[in-house]
Amino acid sequence: MARQLSPVGLEFIDTAPVRLVFARQLSAPPAAVYRGLAEDVTGWPAWFRAVTLCRPTAGGAGREVRLVGGGRFQETILATDPVERYAYRVDTANAPGLRALAEEWLLTPAGNGTRVQWSFAADGTAVLRALLKAARPGLGRSFQDAASRLDKRIAANSTRS
Secondary structure (H helix, E strand, O other), X not given: OOEEOOOOOOOHHHHOOEEEEEEEEEOOOHXXXXXXXXXXXXXXXXXXXXXXEEEEEHHHOEEEEEEOOOOEEEEEEEEEXXXXXXXXXXXXXXXXXXXXXXXXEEEEEEOOEEEEEEEEEEEEOHHHHHHHHHOHHHHHHHHHHHHHHHHHHHHHHHHHO
């Protein structure tokens, strides 16, 4: 059953009780990475294995996301700073114990590519907070795999253009 979460803003990403931050260097330029994150929303399942469905809602102001294992989220986009940042919060979720969740993708030019930093910020029951902290290594591997697959997808699409 989906439950309403706290309507947090961008500041929550820096102040959340659970903050998991991961980074990776991609060979793709920031503009291409931004397009893959923010503009090709329906393409997420092709590169982020945990995502089975991602589609824009509310005329692009939100997203519906479904995850492997049955997770379902309705999100509001918080920031779309082209070539720099893409952030969103979860408004409703079927995850027990979750009170608030926001994510941010920061893009920084680095050499001939992009440094991508993903921040996962959450609040919930004590049990959920402990589980999320324990899940850090798995979330990190999931991010590393997703970032690598996004980079390869961008490269493949640029050779077709």
